Amino acid sequence: MNKLDHFNIDQFQLDLISWFEQEQRDLPWRMDKDPYKVWVSEIMLQQTRVDTVIPYFNNFIDQFPTIETLAEAEEEKVLKAWEGLGYYSRVRNLHAAVKEVAEKYGGQVPNTAKEISKLKGVGPYTTGAILSIAYGVPEPAVDGNVMRVLSRILSIWDDIAKPKTRQQFEDIIREIISKENPSFFNQALMELGALICIPANPACLLCPVRNHCRAFAEGVQKELPVKSKKKAPVPLSMAAVVLQNEDKKLLIHKRPDKGLLANLWEFPNHESISELYTQKEQLSDFINQEFKIQTKIGEAYTTIQHIFSHLIWNITVFEGEIIGEVIESDSLKLVTVEELRQFTLPVSHQNILKSFLDR
DNA sequence: AAGACGTGGGC
């Protein structure tokens, strides 16, 4: 039994693309088909809502309008333009990949799946999105929307959280994608998922392809897609301190270039390990050894919780003073509140700063 | 394959 038996591919393409031509949103990355802008938008849109991305995209393109300008930009500036968007490795990978395109491809984004998919941060979805939208190549671009929409239309009950399932959807898309307009076909599927075929309470009565939809016919649209639940985030106790010197400058530290919040700046902190001695003593000992400074840590004045996708920071926030000299380095600096604006802080540490200024 | 990797919004 083939899922596509009795499925009218030509009529489906027509109904879907006609709807998209009529109803698509005006979005800044739809102004033209510049492969670079398509690329930037696709990276920003990974796991991120359109409304969140719009201002970031406009600002990013203002600052880095071309491959060349981004390739030549300093990482500090590039990270700053991403501040608050999350998944920061996206922009570090984009930066590295754009440099590669500048050097290896003369500033032209390559137009084959083989070459595009080798670029850092460009996986199967983004490869298909760039190829179809910027170059009109009929390549699948299977994201969460496409899996949700297709699982309903074809009544597919495989778990879309499994990596293997995405491959199966790619195989199906290869069979039904419009060869004449793969760009609109792929975008229409995603637009439909964003506007009509939404996760909860899909607006089937407004759907341009409901006559093609098996889940709608069977009344099971709310049961699809099947998606296994993610593990709950793990709570972690942490102590952080806003340290001032005699000039009221604040001590900040640059995180390592790998892992969580890589290369972002933060206030000195560490994970609380045992109950053997107080959080304050642990923090003090850690900072003295890690940064080779002497401090007088005061009292905790607030607590801040920050929830990531996979963990929760429960941060006890202290204030304190630095005794004597600080030897600054590439990863340790003393800055005024004004100067701090140029550094990229994760939202959790932006909140620590606010709590300090408001205390 | 499954976990790491951010954040803000909706209900």
Added chain:
DNA sequence: TGCCCAAGTCT
């Protein structure tokens, strides 16, 4: 409040 999500990729 708490949970799920939103145009995924890397290891």
